[in-house]
Amino acid sequence: MTGRLAGKVALVTGASRGIGAETARRFAAEGASVAVSARTVEAAQSQFEGTIVETVQDIVDAGGVAEAFAADLSKPADRTSLVEAVTERFGPTDVLVNNAAVTWFDPVLDFQEKHWRLMFEVQVRAPFELSQLVLASMIERGGGAIVNISSKAGLHPDGPPFPERAGGSAVYGMVKAALERFTTGLAAEVSRHGISVNALSPTSIVATPGVVHHQLITPDREHLIEPESVMAAAALELAAGDPGVLTGRIAYSQQLLAELGVGPEPDAALLVDPHARYQFRG
Secondary structure (H helix, E strand, O other), rough: OOOOOOOOEEEEEOOOHHHHHHHHHHHOOOEEEEEEEOOOOOHHHHOOOOOOHHHHHHHHHHOOEEEEEEEOOOHHHHHHHHHHHHHHOOOOOEEEEOOOOOOOOOOOOOHHHHHHHHHHHHHHHHHHHHHHHHHHHHHHHEEEHHHHHHHHOOOOOOOOOOOOOOOHHHHHHHHHHHHHHHHHHHHHHHHHHHHHEEEEEEEOOOHHHHHOOOOOOOOOHHHHHHHEEEEEEEHHHHHHHOOOOOOOOOOEHHHHHOOOOOOOOHHHHOOOOOOOOOOOOO
């Protein structure tokens, strides 16, 4: 196959639906052999539509190469066995996309410890450990790319003053902020090996099944919906881009595509100043 990822092996987690599934399809269209991973193999296993088997079938039907790898990334043993299985099937991973997530939106006062721990296991510890597991082969081969899917929730909230009904995203913001700091730190460590490490967030909001389920798209935000294909296109740019230039970024999809000249300028109200992303924005 030809394409920007021809001959590459890509592992995409959380790829049964939403951003992960669209990214897997886009990478396969660019020639990658894609390891499609998530917990959901059969439709009955989830309240949401989409399985890794269906994602793989989409790719194969389009002429691509993919295989489904079931893994529960809250379990350390599954993280290790996932990388081992992908390596046995396709060879060492060239591109790792850490997209898997499990999320609750509850106020801090009511947040359950088991939910807190599970969110950090899946969205912080798992990307950390999967990165560890693929880095040795990337270093040995002199290159690779890691893309961590984040969110604007990692930013401080608007304010003060804060909205009267603000709340519910503190823990989600914690895990994304941790993921982003891990991203930049790892990028600094492995840059000399030709490995890029970036975090990528939607510039606006993607109507994934999880977003819809948590009722995060209010009537006043419907005009901000961003297609999943935009995130997939931005992930491709980070995965296939020059690791000497595109690394250590906390990138936002539409902003990144516009910067690289492959997408229109986003609405000015959506722009994030990368040098002030952790300051209060009031």
